Amino acid sequence: MKSDSNVPPIDPPSLAERIRLEMDSFTPSEKRAAHMLLSHYPFAGLDTVAEFASRAGISAPSVLRFVTRLGFGGFPEFQRHLREELEAQLLSPLAKASPSDRSHGAPALAAFAESVIGNLRATVENIAPAEFDAVVELLSDQRRPVHFTGGRFTGALARYAESHLRIVRSHVDYIEGQPALWRDRMIEIGRKDVIVAFDIRRYQEDVTALCETAAKQGATVVLLTDPWLSPIARVARHVLPAHIVAPSNWDSSAGLLLITEALVAAVTKRLWETAKPRMEAVERLRNEKP
Amino acid sequence: MKSDSNVPPIDPPSLAERIRLEMDSFTPSEKRAAHMLLSHYPFAGLDTVAEFASRAGISAPSVLRFVTRLGFGGFPEFQRHLREELEAQLLSPLAKASPSDRSHGAPALAAFAESVIGNLRATVENIAPAEFDAVVELLSDQRRPVHFTGGRFTGALARYAESHLRIVRSHVDYIEGQPALWRDRMIEIGRKDVIVAFDIRRYQEDVTALCETAAKQGATVVLLTDPWLSPIARVARHVLPAHIVAPSNWDSSAGLLLITEALVAAVTKRLWETAKPRMEAVERLRNEKP
DNA sequence: CAAAAGCTGTACCAAAAATTTCAGGTAAGC
DNA sequence: GCTTACCTGAAATTTTTGGTACAGCTTTTG
Known part of the structure; x- marks a missing residue:
């Protein structure tokens, strides 16, 4: 042998x-x-x-x-x-x-991973604890409707956040970035509403426009962005920046995902009393499918 | 549960x-x-x-x-x-x-981050280089149409992958998980097609069904899943598992995102000759909008 | 000191596990 | 398009393993 x-x-x-x-x-x-x-x-x-x-x-x-x-x-x-x-x-x-x-492990993958890990560490260090807590508090207030939105790439992250949070609490939705798709909905947006926007470089004008409109109507804007800060930062109440540079032609969204998941985890824990029955109910509905 | x-x-x-x-x-x-x-x-x-x-x-x-x-x-x-x-x-x-x-707060974020980092490391270690490379090769073959799909949470990751890859090459799309939405499209799926499915625990039957149908018609299935392997693994040509357990009531998709971004980076590099002009063209079109 | 109670091991049996056989199926090669 | 070689799983087979009954031995107790 x-x-x-x-x-x-x-x-x-x-x-x-x-x-x-x-x-x-x-x-x-x-x-x-x-x-x-x-x-x-x-x-x-x-x-x-x-x-x-x-x-x-x-x-x-x-x-x-x-x-x-x-x-x-x-x-x-x-x-x-x-x-x-x-x-x-x-x-x-x-x-x-x-x-x-x-x-061992895929060399390219391993190098990429190390870079991403560096981003995550840097991201955590640069987030102000108070800011994070404040956002958790905001998203835990069930009287305030939460709307997620994002750009062409970050939209997926917004959907990811929305798909989780909507199970934990009510009044959660996702708004498409294109103005044609949200113009009419803006009538509903007011002081109580919370907009959570994802936007990294090659900042998208339509997302900015959405946030500016919402802010003008009194909504509270939370922004997840890169360290260079999307223009949305000007109207945002809370800003959570993530490091995004990776050995790639594209930016990495891992830091944004990290923040997103941490927020969802924290809110779920915060609202556990009401979230647990909700999650169980959702589970039951899913199993009734056939 | x-x-x-x-x-x-x-x-x-x-x-x-x-x-x-x-x-x-x-x-x-x-x-x-x-x-x-x-x-x-x-x-x-x-x-x-x-x-x-x-x-x-x-x-x-x-x-x-x-x-x-x-x-x-x-x-x-x-x-x-x-x-x-x-x-x-x-x-x-x-x-x-x-x-x-x-x-509360930042400590929670930091702990969460460490856990996620552990997941990323473990994920990299458990991916066979050959498997990763094979998938890169597969996605770099422009004659083969690529379709992304995923479950209720992982669907967002599939969209994320799709939104990037569609800029790098042609014949890239996203298929909704619900059978009603893909049944008719299956006619088009054949030996040339590549399905990239995202599926982690609480595996979704509709996604499995989609992949099984596609596989039956000769399509090549690539699966991104958790270490427990979605049932799709049975019909998948390539399987890339990611660790997902986090200190949360939810699983973490960071490992899946890592693989996704690494794949996109590798394919972009691999196809750079043709990808570069495409990316520039997309850029130009976007700027013409107003 | 004798009787009872309780441990312990041998021998056997039943159950489950590993392994081999074989036939159907699939992809490569001519 | 046919043949070949190989991969794969269902079922049959063999081996191993866990489990049990029983009888001898040891210890305890009256």
């Missing part, structure tokens, strides 16, 4: 690593098995063949072929290996950041 | 702890079993009854009586408990910090 005879002196030839390397040469169902295993490594491999197979969506024989292909004499032998590896790793306190693992 | 548990997660007393407490009341061979288990906790319990018995120097039935005494219905049940305990303990070094989150 190859891996036995010619082992380079590098310590842990983690099975996970080997699987990643050999991923190319796997058949489709072997790939399923590999993904399943890697995504819950190594616990997915610790129960029975049948369980493993069903979770990976393949048949038991395919799982057997998979472990055979990895060089094991059978499933029990494979399991023993996983257990020993896990035990060894767990007992050595320093084994946490296995450096051999860090270097 | 996750959202059912309002109760702060009081750490369930580890089995090891319980054994220590009840140690006095054990019979001699039970004590030997207990010591054996505690000294190699929890790995000693992870192999067969016979192995355990021999290591502890007792007989198999004694081991069985021991686990029964601990309140388990049988040895497999006991093993399952150990695995789950271990997994929970190992996978959430961050989640442990969450019970103390009575704190």
